[in-house]
Amino acid sequence: MRRQDGFTFIEVLIVMTIISIIVSIAVPLYQKSILRAKEAVLRNNLFTLRTVIDEYTFDKKKAPQSLQDLVDAGYLRQIPVDPITGSNETWIVIREDALTAVDQTQPGIIDVRSGAQGISLDGTPYSEW
Numbered sequence: 001m002r003r004q005d006g007f008t009f010i011e012v013l014i015v016m017t018i019i020s021i022i023v024s025i026a027v028p029l030y031q032k033s034i035l036r037a038k039e040a041v042l043r044n045n046l047f048t049l050r051t052v053i054d055e056y057t058f059d060k061k062k063a064p065q066s067l068q069d070l071v072d073a074g075y076l077r078q079i080p081v082d083p084i085t086g087s088n089e090t091w092i093v094i095r096e097d098a099l100t101a102v103d104q105t106q107p108g109i110i111d112v113r114s115g116a117q118g119i120s121l122d123g124t125p126y127s128e129w
Helices: 009-060 067-072
Strands: 092-095 109-113
Touching: 009 067, 009 109
Parallel strands: none
Antiparallel strands: 092 109
């Protein structure tokens, strides 16, 4: 009898099954962690934009007319990217009412929201953040 070195088909099959089980568990966890990180960046970007809008309104005694006004005035280096949509042009701006505006002749932006479609991990739509 000759002894052959190597693995049997059953051994290879068992190893491949174990690897596929590990991968099937790891991939969804990895994708969820990526989404969680994008949501954290989105929350941070929204906080920054809202803070800068308030600072601009307080300093200039009028609200900005566009997000680009914040960049032009030096409050931001550039308009941040919405990490969910991957674009800095999808922000939804909420304008103030002309009657309650600081400068009633030029009502401007008082809030900003994400233009992303979909639901976050906590169950709320991105557009309501």
